[in-house]
Amino acid sequence: MKLDAKIPAGPLAEKWSKHKFNLKLVNPANKRKYTVIVVGTGLAGASAAASLAELGYNVKAFCYQDSPRRAHSIAAQGGINAAKNYQNDGDSVYRLFYDTIKGGDYRAREANVYRLAEVSVNIIDQCVAQGVPFAREYGGLLDNRSFGGSQVSRTFYARGQTGQQLLLGAYSALNRQINLGKVKMYTRHEMMDVVTVDGQAKGIVTRDLINGKIETHSAHAVLLCTGGYGNVFYLSTNAMGCNVTAAWKAHKRGALFANPCFTQIHPTCIPVTGDHQSKLTLMSESLRNDGRVWVPKTVELAQKLRKGELKVTDLKEEDRDYFLERKYPSFGNLVPRDVASRNAKEMVDEGRGVGASGVAVFLDFAEAISRLGEDAVRAKYGNLFDMYMQITDENPYKQPMRIYPAVHYTMGGLWVDYNLQTTVPGLYCLGEANFSDHGANRLGASALMQGLADGYFVVPYTLGDYLATIGPKAVDNSHPAFEETKKSVQERINKLLSLTGTKTVNEYHRELGHIMWEYCGMARTEEGLTKAKGLIRQLREDFWKNAQVTGTNEEFNQNLENAGRVADFLELGELMVDDALNRKESCGGHFRLESQTEEGEALRDDDQFAYAAAWEYKGDNEPEVLHKEELVFENVKLTQRSYK
Amino acid sequence: MSGNMNLTLKVWRQKNAESQGKFVTYKAEQVSPDMSFLEMLDVVNEGLIKKGEDPIHFDHDCREGICGACSLHINGRPHGPKHGITTCQLHMRSFNDNEIVVIEPWRASAFPVIRDLAVDRTSFDRIQAAGGFISVNTGGVPDANSIPIPKVVADEAFNSATCIGCGACVAACKNASAMLFVSAKVSQMALLPQGQPERYRRVQAMVAQMDAEGFGSCTNTGACEAECPKEISITNIARMNRDYFNATLIKNEE
Amino acid sequence: MSNFAKTFSSSLGKKLVMALTGIFLCTFLIVHLVGNLQLFKDDAGQAFNAYAYFMTHFTPIKVVSYLLYASIIVHALYALMITAGNKKARPVAYAMQAGNQNSAWTSRNMGILGTILLIFIVVHMGDFWWKYHNAELPYAKYEISLDNPNDIQVSEVPYDANRLVHSEVVDIQAGKKIVISKDLYKVVQNAFQTWWYVALYVIAMAALAFHLIHGFKSAFQTIGWNNNRYLPLVRFISVWIFGLLVPIAFAAMPVYFFLFK
The missing domain is CATH 3.90.700.10 (Succinate dehydrogenase/fumarate reductase flavoprotein, catalytic domain)
Incomplete structure (x- = not known):
């Protein structure tokens, strides 16, 4: 497999506008012939679902929560960056781009980050138009505050509840489309697997969390906006329900997982x-x-x-x-x-x-x-x-x-190209769930920016290109691939329900968390990681023998839900350790004790590791295969951070 | 720090929406005062699972008081005895050793029980979908600073916008009325210039949906305001009433 | 018109009906109170009887009084409708509900208070309004000296179906004004000689106090007149005028008659 990031040619500042022009369009009258599935309704998912529906596509949106408004974007406190330069303090798109690349310790893709900075200004306009009550000055104009990692004031905020206000804005846009019948919302539905037909994503299998019904949904494309996997550490600032299941199932269906070891730990x-x-x-x-x-x-x-x-x-x-x-x-x-x-x-x-x-x-x-x-x-x-x-x-x-x-945020995630498409055609990944913009460390107030950028301003363009290419002819869920995938989902659920051991799922989760925190947390060593790999394997084997999963599938069963998620974390954990072992340098949130300066600072090895590590799944308990996307820095000079 | 406590829990157990529910008594032993209320339930659930029994189901997610998923009517009050917090922010040090704690789901016909303490609050979403938005498409909007908004107005709108949609207002209201919830959204948008074009349309649509969902009428007891974890004021209700009567009895259009 | 029908069948519209009828009834209370203060006048009921006649025979007031009866009925009926709807909104009650922790007792018990008031109104109107209109009450004849209006001679005139309810003749030669009115004052005086009847009135006025402490300000909230600047004034009127002054003044009447007449 060769990774093609599809970065447009040309000068950095022109890449996105040129690319938008070159993307194919779907005729307005044809848009209603397409269906798009959006999984997750946080900032990325809600904004994407609303924007795509506004364009005329039929959208099916899914979330595991009882309401789309409860996605964990809601908990973000600080703010959202945008290169508005309202403060006249020298901010610019380029400066936001530069700060983000540098803050990410030079492990993010230049073109994506530049685009992020570019569309950041539109996000603020959009949110204000939706009625998001940002903090204001007495003169009636928007207030800004400064945030870590930059020397300008570019952070827009709504008291300590910026994430909530932005999400409610996106939720309102989503509601408008639900009301218009363009979005069909499925709450308390968990995505259990992706359905691929001829290597292309054509739908998903879901479980209705209230009655356990396993359903198949077909579409022309699937967007995963399912957030980060910080809960692999058991204790994190993530919501209890945050999980890797959707991304992990996609990974097992062929989507590469990039930089899984890049996690942000908040002090x-x-x-x-x-x-x-x-x-x-x-x-x-x-x-x-x-x-x-x-x-x-x-x-x-x-x-x-x-x-x-x-x-x-x-x-x-x-x-x-x-x-x-x-x-x-x-x-x-x-x-x-x-x-x-x-x-x-x-x-x-x-x-x-x-x-x-x-x-x-x-x-x-x-x-x-x-x-x-x-x-x-x-x-x-x-x-x-x-x-x-x-x-x-x-x-x-x-x-x-x-x-x-x-643990606060995971920079790693499904590998996506410039169009936010994973290595599975028709399968897109947005927001924290993808790996694209924050490199090895995310700056404060940038997560909200990325989620909304992806959903409002990137995917509505790039998805159209794919849809125009495949044409409106639909694959419906009578295709055998749907039945097969559904069967495999049911088998896994049955397997989980057959576990009548002595340990609770939570106990496994807690143990996994201890291992991850101890060996794949703030400081990592070859020795510790190797040990962790063994421990995780043991724990996983033990889980499938001695865990206790109560109840049945055909009911509201939180224990079963949790078991499925923890089982996936038990697999992801090992990949994170593999990735951390492979990356023998230190960078951003990834600190290898073997690679530090004399002053004890993270020491990058740009000659060896200036790449995004994208891992390919090869089968249960098989080693994953590493693919490297070399990162080319044409615009910024790589430097060593120092805070002495 | 005081020592650990032993509590008696009387928990509403109900298999699903159709079945009859009943109270079941559980012992919560060695409860640390540093635990949150939900963590205390987690521990009880771990014990149940170990015995092969079904754990107590309840909604929860962020556990930091912002997602609005957690509910629970604790000793007669939504989100328990403390003011201005959600159940996930309630700590066991607010209880006494040997206390009996009665835990019930939100009770309202518009919030049917799904299982045990988890209820279906999608009626709230339907009310929001009926009109809780400003009709702007992505892109093509004016610059964010093109409309100055007085700080007091923006702050007031923000106060209304902090609603987390938990449903404590409905749970606390003796009439199971959703007025505080609906009025918070109506107010947020009625206050802001962006919300003006659809101001009267919105309030009518949202009130109609609220009524259709079967919530009760407001009798101005103020219990909603007192129990709201975000301390949203009933001034919002007055504002919604005003807008609604304006829309239906005075305004000419729509 | 269908728009109006829709509005008044909505939950907010029903509340508006409650608020408007409620406020109207509150204003009536003030008028009623001011009129009834005539009872305290030491003129053997002459002023009071004249007032009773005026209230029942002056056309604009008569129109308003029918509005008033309608308001009472509508207020009660809508209260029933709203209560029924509210019961339906919570079919399964809480095993434990600590309402006293989050709301005032009055606000939660408007139905009970209102029921007491409705019973009271029926008794009250039966004893006075109905009797005045329909019973064969004797008349009071007042001979008032033209020189000194405080010099009043009173005597009873038996019931006569042909007699006017109220008549005034000035006899210049005798230096007297002769007023003959249906003697409602007497009815009042007699009624308030029974301790339990007085007690009923006092209890009803207590119920009125609690009903209005919540009801008056609540009406403003429902109508949407909830302005931070004027809210304190509404609260003040709610508590001091309708919660204390009005009910105490009304309750003082039976007590006064019981003790002093």
């Missing part, structure tokens, strides 16, 4: 309190603007703190180690996410972690409170402090917060 989350913990809550990164990160100077002091023999407020100034300020004098507490996360882990590994579990570091506002006053701090961070108090029962105005990194 400021509320730490785990015990085994009962089901998910982690993010605290906005903005806290690091005023909070100082520290741990006790010695292991002894840390132990005393953990046992409660010493109160944190009694710890003398000279006994505190402000490790970020010490190690990175120029950036201090504001180093990028990956650096901050890794250093926190180092402290905990040294035994200097705090809190009852010892797996946390302090984020201290005492200095900010004495400098600005408690009221000013409350005005800035009040809602975050309240949230922290609600969860931990500790008062961050009186004692330092405890924070620890948590």
